[in-house]
Amino acid sequence: MARPTYQRVADTLRQRIIAGDYVPGDRLPSRQDLAAEFEVGLRVAADAVQQLVAEGYVVSRTGSGSYVRPRPAMRRLTRSWYREARGGSPFRADMAAQAVRGGWDSSSESSTAPKAITQRLAIEPEAAVMCTTYTFTGDDEPVMLSTSWEPLEITGGTEIVLPEEGAHAGRGVVERMRAIGQHIVQAQEIVNARPADDKEADRLGISRGTVVLVIQRTYFTAERPVETADIVVPTDRYELAYMIPVGVD
Missing domain, CATH: 1.10.10.10 (Winged helix-like DNA-binding domain superfamily/Winged helix DNA-binding domain)
Structure with missing residues (x-):
């Protein structure tokens, strides 16, 4: 038509x-x-x-x-392993470094993992996961979106099963997983770009069709992946900076 x-x-x-x-x-x-x-x-x-x-x-x-319409000022989101390993929220620390008040809204529910997520988490087809959706904000304005999946075979029945409730609420994935004996040693991020869908545009307050970066992030222990997430960042507001430790012999 x-x-x-x-x-x-x-x-x-x-x-x-x-x-x-x-x-x-x-x-x-x-x-x-x-x-x-x-x-x-x-x-x-x-x-x-x-x-x-x-x-x-x-x-x-x-x-x-x-x-x-004037374009908003460009800001930077730092993606760094050392920031993930420190106490507290990596996102809030990044915003604080830019004198911005960081926060988020979230909701969690147990669900069946989609096929692509079972592959990323190396779990059985239709295995149960805890799915958490986030809208991250800086000074109360939307910054990025995230949808996270954690296998309930790992977190079910533990104190971190609900990522934003309990003693470890507001902590990064590395710290939360450490609390139940899951020691993350590696993170993988795959970055792609595509137009925002209507729901994403509404949540981010951007124009429909605006190009966004989608980061497929997965955390691994020495044995297996323990969390994966899709992170959506609007390219007209934020650029990504990667801090990569370099070993010295």
């Missing part, structure tokens, strides 16, 4: 913004100019601009016109 005309006009304008043809602060052509360029009616031109307003690319100013 063909996309409505106003969406096709919006697609072209959006691509111009992403490509830098229109930079933050630029005024978009008027409805009349857009209607003439794309050979459409004034209503179609107005609907196309309104679509970009709804997506967060454009702001409208009464009596002035529509302008490309």
